[in-house]
Amino acid sequence: MRATPWLWLILSGGLAGFGVLSKATAMFLIPFVGLIAVTDIGFNRARLKFWSLGLLVWIGSLWLAFIVGWPAAWVAPLLKTWDVINNAFLSSAGLEDADIQPFVTIPELGYSYYLVNGAYKLSLPVTIGLILAGIGAWQMFRRRTITLNRLIKNDLFWLALFALLFGLFMSLGVKRSPRYSLPAFPALGFVAAWGWLYLLRRFQPALVLAGLGAVAIGLTLLYAPYYFTYYNPLLGGAMTAPHMVRIGWGEGMDEVGRWLDAQPETYVDQVGARYTATLHPFFQGQIASPDSEELDYVTFYIKQSQSGYPSTAILRYFEQQGALHHVRLNGIDYAQIYQGPAMTPVTRASQGAGPLAYRPTSIYAPIGESYAVDLLWPTDMISTIGSKPITLTLRLPGSEQTLDAPGLVAEPAPGVVVSRHQFALPADLPRAEYELSVANRSIGVVKARRLTVPDHFQPLDYTVRFLKLRGIDRRLEPNRLLIDLAWQAWPTAVNDYTVFIQLLDENGQRISGVDIAPQPGVSQLDRKEIMLTHYDLPIPENTPPGSYKLLIGLYYFIGDELINIGAETLPEPVQLGQPSE
Known part of the structure; x- marks a missing residue:
């Protein structure tokens, strides 16, 4: 032989074997090769004699390549083989699909x-x-130029049959992800x-392939560098795909990060987003869930x-x-950036017949300022409450x-029913x-914090070690200087x-000073x-x-060190012996 x-x-x-390592669904090749045999x-x-030994050789080569190409399988080859089989065919759809179902804007394709x-x-x-x-x-x-005997000896027939049976095989399974269909694409190619060679059979095959290759490369470059944004234009492309199939593997989140980083000092900001792995490399700030607070x-x-x-x-x-910004890639609106804070859902236990969610207008309830909170209601709330x-x-x-804040329920847009509540927070609010709470039912918790510098303070802008000096107020009294x-x-x-403040003369010599650690600490x-x-x-007499x-x-101690x-010397001097400005 x-x-x-x-x-x-x-x-x-x-x-x-390498195909199985790349995508476990390639194990469909095993029964398919058996069908060929x-x-x-x-x-x-x-x-019969050839295939009796040939199938063993083929399966043995597959398994050997699978083991050699996966170092983790070197220790427990049989266990790892079973793990892949279990994951590919026997396990459930997994957390990713469970977390994002159902898809409310696209049909259930079954x-x-x-x-x-x-x-x-x-x-x-x-x-x-x-x-x-x-x-x-x-x-x-x-034309009856195809016979059964010729058909089964035709390579294209087996390639087409593989794509057909593989698609049927995957459709009957529980897992749903476009990437699982990849093994069928080479066969379809x-x-x-x-098909092209049959249509253009009068031309040289090399010429046909060169022309089609150039067209394919040109079409591909139109979608660079976001190749996942391609959707078949013969099916409507970007116009129909968002209404038919799940879209997005994180592409476009890099643009979100770049836009955020272009805003002033966003390294101190917190953004709510999913697909954080594709956002994190491009954004210096903090990332949390889209419904997180603050x-x-x-x-x-x-x-x-x-x-x-x-929701x-x-x-x-x-x-x-x-x-504030849309990220559009090749005609599809992939991401939207909105001004925070987020809309926080109300837990079902405390929801009852109350609001679905609430959204304050600032990350904290700002002490001494106005503070608004939007409540999001079920769509039938207007007919229930009225005016x-x-x-x-x-x-x-x-x-x-x-503190109470009444508000009227309104519908600013179809399906959006909200009431806005405006508080006037006192300056001495703890x-x-x-x-x-609404009708004595708790819906959430907010923090009251100071967010602005008092109007009478002189603005400053000094930053050191994650702390910023934003303003100062000075009042000169006999034998002392009061500083806020x-x-x-x-x-x-x-x-x-510990904060130290020193009064220096024109030669830089210390006249007076204080060292005080704020309580509570700035941390x-x-x-x-x-x-x-x-x-x-104090000012000496x-x-x-x-x-x-x-x-x-500022300073602090590590042990005795x-x-x-x-430290910063303020540009505006202190005038002693005459009224200060």
Whole structure:
């Protein structure tokens, strides 16, 4: 027996093994090769001896390549083999699919899932080539130039049959993801190539292939560098795909990150987003879930919008608010960036007949400022409540004192029913966590924090070690200088520091000074929170009149070692011996 068939079997089995390593669904090749063997034996009994040994050689080559190509299988080859079989055919659909079902904006495709998704991912030349191949096969069938014996010896027949049976096999399974259909694409490519050659048989095959190759490359480059955004234009492409199939593997989130990073000092910001792995390399700030609290920006990605996450009502609410930025790739709106905070869903236990979610207008309830909260209601709320106002209550747990804000239910956009509640927070409001409630039913908790510098402060902008000096107020009294400083966590301080303030003469000599560690420490500040600290700087009685400078700095101790992290001399001098400005 010649050695060539055996070499081909070994090579085929080895490549099949690597295919299984790449995508477990390639194990469909095992029963398919068995079908080829049985068919060959059925038409030629003499082939029984070859295939009896040949199948063992092929399967052995597959398994050997599978083990050699996967170092983890070197220790427990049989166990790892079973793990792949179990994952490919016996396990459930997995967390990813469970988390994002159901898809509210696209139909449930059922058994046609792989047919529709595969068709949308076929290239234009392959799609046309398959149509031409079908026409060519039909013409040959009508001319009766195809016999069963010739058919089973035709390589294109087996390639087409493989794609057909593989698609049927995957459609009957529980797993649903377009990537599982990849093994069928090479076979379809060969069939499509024959279709083009059949149509253009008067031309040289090399010329046909060169022309089609150039067209294919040109079409591919149109989608660079986001090749996953391609959807078959013969099926409507970007116009129909978002309404038919799941879209998005994280492409476009890099553009989200770039836009966010282009905003001023976004390294202190927090954005809500899914698909964080594709956003994180391009964004310096913090990333959380899209329905987390205290978000500066909220990002919705197309796949989560298709699935209705966090909810269709929340998605419609933000849509009518208007996006700060859209990421559109090849005609598809992949992501939208909205101004935060997020809309926080109300838990079912506390929801009852109340609001579905709430959204404040700032990351904290700003002490001494106005504060608005939007409540999102079920769509039938307008007919139930009518023009009767709804009261939202802000209450400090354990206290009888409350702040109430009535609001009317309105429908600013179809399917978006909200009520807005405006609080006037007093300047002496304690820094604490407050309960939000409607009709004595708790719906959530908000933090009251200082977010702005008092108007009478002189603005400053010095940043050191995640802490920013935002303002100063100076009051000169006999024999002392009263100083108030406004510090802001930027984004959060990692240590507690001692503040030192020194009064310097024109030669830089220290006239007076204080060293005080703020209480509570700055490490207790929440992200972007502002804290006011107060200092009484004594001025010696024999201090001559004149112009003096203020030096402000921070330090902390590690054991007995003093760590000075920075100091700034303020540009505006302190005038002693005459009224200060």
